[in-house]
Amino acid sequence: MNQVQAKPTPKAPPAAVRRSLEGVGSGLLHFILNATEQIMVPIQRRIGVQRMAYVFVLPNLLIFGVFILLPMLLNFYYAFTGGTNLFPQDRPFVGFDNFQRLFTCQDFFQPNTCLEDRFARSMVNTAVFVTSQVALVVLISLITALALNRKIVARGLFRSVFFYPVLLSPVVVALIWKWILQQDGLLNALIVSLGGDRVSFLTSGDWARFWVVIISVWSTMGFYTLILLAGLQSIPAELYEASSIDGASAWTAFRRITMPLLMPTMMVVLVLSVIRAVQIFDVVFAFTGGGPGTATLYLVQYIYNTAFTNLTNLYGLASAASVVLAFFLVVFTLLQLRLGGTTSDVADA
Amino acid sequence: MNFITRTRGRGRLDNSDILTYLYLLLGTVLMFGPVLWLVMSSFKEPAQLVRFPPTFLPYHQETVTVEGHDAPLPLFEVTLEDGSTRQLAQVRRVGIQAQMVDPANPEEIIKVNINQRTPVERVYFGLENYIEGVNRFPFWTYFRNSVIVTVAATALTLLINSMAAFALSKYRFRGRDAIFLLTLATLMVPLSVILVPVFLVITQVGWNNNLLGVIVPGAATPTGVFLLRQYMLTIPDELIESARIDGASEWRIYLQIILPLTRPALAVLAIFSIMWRWNDFLWPLIVLSRNELFTLQVGLNSFQGELQVQWNLILAMTVLTLLPITLVFGFLQRYITTGIATTGLK
Numbered sequence: 091m092n093q094v095q096a097k098p099t100p101k102a103p104p105a106a107v108r109r110s111l112e113g114v115g116s117g118l119l120h121f122i123l124n125a126t127e128q129i130m131v132p133i134q135r136r137i138g139v140q141r142m143a144y145v146f147v148l149p150n151l152l153i154f155g156v157f158i159l160l161p162m163l164l165n166f167y168y169a170f171t172g173g174t175n176l177f178p179q180d181r182p183f184v185g186f187d188n189f190q191r192l193f194t195c196q197d198f199f200q201p202n203t204c205l206e207d208r209f210a211r212s213m214v215n216t217a218v219f220v221t222s223q224v225a226l227v228v229l230i231s232l233i234t235a236l237a238l239n240r241k242i243v244a245r246g247l248f249r250s251v252f253f254y255p256v257l258l259s260p261v262v263v264a265l266i267w268k269w270i271l272q273q274d275g276l277l278n279a280l281i282v283s284l285g286g287d288r289v290s291f292l293t294s295g296d297w298a299r300f301w302v303v304i305i306s307v308w309s310t311m312g313f314y315t316l317i318l319l320a321g322l323q324s325i326p327a328e329l330y331e332a333s334s335i336d337g338a339s340a341w342t343a344f345r346r347i348t349m350p351l352l353m354p355t356m357m358v359v360l361v362l363s364v365i366r367a368v369q370i371f372d373v374v375f376a377f378t379g380g381g382p383g384t385a386t387l388y389l390v391q392y393i394y395n396t397a398f399t400n401l402t403n404l405y406g407l408a409s410a411a412s413v414v415l416a417f418f419l420v421v422f423t424l425l426q427l428r429l430g431g432t433t434s435d436v437a438d439a
Numbered sequence: 440m441n442f443i444t445r446t447r448g449r450g451r452l453d454n455s456d457i458l459t460y461l462y463l464l465l466g467t468v469l470m471f472g473p474v475l476w477l478v479m480s481s482f483k484e485p486a487q488l489v490r491f492p493p494t495f496l497p498y499h500q501e502t503v504t505v506e507g508h509d510a511p512l513p514l515f516e517v518t519l520e521d522g523s524t525r526q527l528a529q530v531r532r533v534g535i536q537a538q539m540v541d542p543a544n545p546e547e548i549i550k551v552n553i554n555q556r557t558p559v560e561r562v563y564f565g566l567e568n569y570i571e572g573v574n575r576f577p578f579w580t581y582f583r584n585s586v587i588v589t590v591a592a593t594a595l596t597l598l599i600n601s602m603a604a605f606a607l608s609k610y611r612f613r614g615r616d617a618i619f620l621l622t623l624a625t626l627m628v629p630l631s632v633i634l635v636p637v638f639l640v641i642t643q644v645g646w647n648n649n650l651l652g653v654i655v656p657g658a659a660t661p662t663g664v665f666l667l668r669q670y671m672l673t674i675p676d677e678l679i680e681s682a683r684i685d686g687a688s689e690w691r692i693y694l695q696i697i698l699p700l701t702r703p704a705l706a707v708l709a710i711f712s713i714m715w716r717w718n719d720f721l722w723p724l725i726v727l728s729r730n731e732l733f734t735l736q737v738g739l740n741s742f743q744g745e746l747q748v749q750w751n752l753i754l755a756m757t758v759l760t761l762l763p764i765t766l767v768f769g770f771l772q773r774y775i776t777t778g779i780a781t782t783g784l785k
Contacts, residue, residue: 139683156656164636262739397638
């Protein structure tokens with residue numbers, strides 16, 4: 091480890107992590123090092139130093155190729171084949187039939203006149219959900235980030251409070267809210283104590299849709315707040331000092347300094363939240379299961395249902411719907427790249 | 440409370456400060472309230488859970504053993520017709536009338552309108568839901584599966600992502616740029632887009648109903664490769680050159696020089712990987728269909744979907760499911776939040 095200490099490290103890891111890594115490190119690392127070197131050194135002798143790169147890249151590339159790249163290509167194949175057989179060799183080529191089925195409607199504004207009315211319904215639901223959820227989450231995240239960016243006591247604590255729900259699993263989030271919203275739940279108790287009547291939040295389509303938006307905002311806003319807060323904190327404080335010396339009001343400073351300089355971050359958040367919202371699935375799956383009826387059936391669940399839960403196993407139709415979804419994602423991603431965010435910002439969205 | 444007034448270096452809070460604190464406090468209630476409500480409810484007995492309006496704290500109704508009755512009887516505070524109150528035990532209830540006895544005098548039955556009695560209760564954090572839940576719901580099996588998946592997948596992710604990142608940042612080789620571009624391009628491909636073919640590949644490999652099918656496919660995260668590569672680019676090449684001159688093998692350089700220097704980025708990736716894998720739902724849902732292989736998330740979801748929903752058990756199991764991630768967050772929260780703010784990934 092001498093070479094390591096001779097050069098300054100770019101950024102010191104936190105002490106706790108460093109200590110634990112070093113404790114386990116020294117003994118285990120030497121054992122692993124010696125054992126694996128027995129294999130690696132002969133390989134290096136055979137292929138040379140520069141080609142060792144292939145050895146390093148291989149495991150990742152292999153898994154990546156088999157489980158991401160290959161499925162991506164296969165997805166197109168599925169989209170153009172029919173039948174209920176999973177294995178590609180047994181699937182007849184059907185051309186654009188699957189897409190035609192998805193998009194055959196007498197009236198495009200009435201989902202129930204469509205041949206595949208569940209797809210049409212899921213598209214409408216997704217569009218409505220994305221619009222309302224994104225608008226709400228961006229607005230609330232911005233307000234929260236602005237509040238957290240002020241000179242306040244216990245900022246770190248508040249920041250963590252808003253972020254905590256982001257870490258909860260979708261199933262847990264769904265159950266927490268199901269418990270609050272049930273017939274005898276907390277919210278109905280509040281409504282009754284204020285003199286109202288109990289509301290069946292989970293069996294009414296409109297209410298279910300409404301709460302899916304709220305829950306989704308609740309569980310994701312902390313993430314966008316953090317990104318916006320980072321954006322706010324990168325705005326140089328001198329700008330505000332200068333503007334206050336010039337006698338500008340807080341509102342003017344917000345309009346003339348904060349908003350323009352925060353715009354790139356806002357764009358990242360906007361596109362990121364759209365990409366996430368389009369793919370809404372797990373939390374709704376556990377919360378309403380797509381119901382009541384098709385009230386909260388969104389695009390990804392339509393794909394999942396069509397492929398895996400119906401006895402029909404319409405893999406081709408599901409893949410065609412996946413292609414439609416992928417199309418939207420590509421459009422939004424290109425938009426994001428055009429707007430100048432870095433690619434890592436959209437990672438694992 | 441001096442420190443509050445110090446905020447703006449002026450002597451007092453102005454209106455916008457008060458508004459800010461009000462907003463943040465309201466936010467705290469809305470963010471933490473639902474979780475707190477879940478935790479409180481998880482300690483309540485089934486009879487208390489169906490009570491309306493619900494109470495915030497969990498209560499337990501006192502019972503008393505009365506001569507001539509085998510089971511302990513619930514205790515009530517009864518307002519009698521003459522206005523006096525007495526503590527009576529309820530034998531049975533018929534419509535709106537309750538038949539009660541005085542524990543001291545078990546012979547005489549007193550008939551009371553049910554509106555004239557209130558249960559005698561005390562605050563009680565019972566662990567019954569947890570104990571019964573762990574027994575009825577194969578919690579430890581699911582927990583073990585989740586731990587295996589999370590630990591194995593995170594270790595595998597760190598290993599193969601860092602190897603690939605090392606190759607992409609420190610070597611010149613044919614196909615390097617192509618591989619890197621491919622990684623960038625697929626940064627955006629979520630599982631939801633490739634559900635069907637992934638299911639086929641898993642089936643072909645024979646990993647249906649095998650934890651490997653959950654662990655391996657997601658390990659080659661483009662995010663991780665990208666994050667680590669960007670970090671490794673900042674490590675000076677001279678370090679590697681001088682190690683080569685000293686006779687170190689490439690593998691030794693990777694393990695003994697590159698990995699230790701990449702620790703901050705590895706730690707960020709490790710935390711994210713743990714979060715992704717612990718909370719992962721869609722992938723295990725597709726790969727696993729045998730109950731004994733379920734992860735906690737899939738198990739919990741199937742448990743709540745059963746016909747007879749037993750909320751007391753579900754609530755306790757939900758708390759147990761969110762506990763590990765909450766602890767991780769409690770210890771590493773500053774690290775997680777700054778990690779996200781600087782890398783923009785989740």
